[in-house]
Amino acid sequence: GENVEQHPSTLSVQEGDSAVIKCTYSDSASNYFPWYKQELGKRPQLIIDIRSNVGEKKDQRIAVTLNKTAKHFSLHITETQPEDSAVYFCAANAGGTSYGKLTFGQGTILTVHP
């Protein structure tokens, strides 16, 4: 089955710096890669996703890149703010008819210091 590895497990940055979180996946048939943000005590919420037919997607200060050959994708947050502090999860779907099966990474605790 799919295996998703996420690094680092914790990340501490100063306000205004950039943050990068990386994930690798194992199933070459995966074609959907979402990123979720979970604030303390809250539910996970989608912040950005990318499909296998594109290599990069941006939404204001957030961007995701995908390298299908190497089977890795990354989340980039620029000009970080204290409200970006949260746990971030990457995920990848299974291929074929099991596309509804979603495997998450272990999560990255991001702390942005004012």
Added chain:
Amino acid sequence: EAQVTQNPRYLITVTGKKLTVTCSQNMNHEYMSWYRQDPGLGLRQIYYSMNVEVTDKGDVPEGYKVSRKEKRNFPLILESPSPNQTSLYFCASSWAGGVNTEAFFGQGTRLTVV
């Protein structure tokens, strides 16, 4: 308001006592799923359902049952709970249509089995 509702929010039970966690969505989503969240392990998919009467195992289905008799409801059943099922549980739903789309999560159910 579009939402996914789980009940109960908190539950303490004893080993072996059957329980059901309910999940309901009002967005007419075809796809629903259950996850458990444990520290350091991220979100792990228990079961998912692509539509009414269609369910499939996720990564950690042992000890759990689900049913999808109606589109809006997807209950999680623990027939004989054990302490290793103590966890934070999330239900999620999304529009399918043959592709993956944003998953909307419920508010979570914190289950303790003693």
